[in-house]
Amino acid sequence: MDPLKPSQDTPAAARPGPARRLASSSRPMDDINPEVLVNYLYQQQDSKFWIGSGGGEKEGVLLRKKGGQYLVCPSQLTGSPFAKAAAALKVECVMTVNSRIIRTFLQWFTGPEVPLDNGCRAQVLPTIEDIAHAKRQNFAAFVASEGLLVVWDKDALHIVSRASNIESQLRDLIWKSDGNEDEADE
16 A cells, blocks of 8 residues: 555544645735735736836836835846835835826926816826825825836735726826817817
8 A cells, every 4th residue: 555645444534635725814915925926017007008128127016025025027127226215115016007198198297296086186206216205095106217106905816907997097187188189170
């Protein structure tokens, strides 16, 4: 008889089998491996075309692990000015959005803050290093020098929808302003 293989006489509770799930925690993402989650978020970012051709050290996802350390994706973000500034925010998850809508909006908009739905505002910051001093309660800021939107959230599972929502609001602002100019031209 093989000592590593359970016999038919071995009680079911003692037999090896699929890992048992521990009692669920109060936060759903505690059950998800952080490495899987950060890679999934980066995949979502890529599938939405939110990564520019120069990505690397300025674009990607940071996810805080237990103990305050951050996982990054892609790995080129490690130790970058963006990663350091984003980690200084001390939020659960941070993601960049680099899209044509964001770049177009930043070329057009000149104010210090962008008004968003529900009375929220997103700061327009000059450089990527300024992310460290962003207003955390706004959950987003623009980086003018890079043409980026940086979004953060308390729950990593909500960050993609938050970024999509902001991008939609910007698209609507651009279209409304274009419509007003067309009417004035007529």
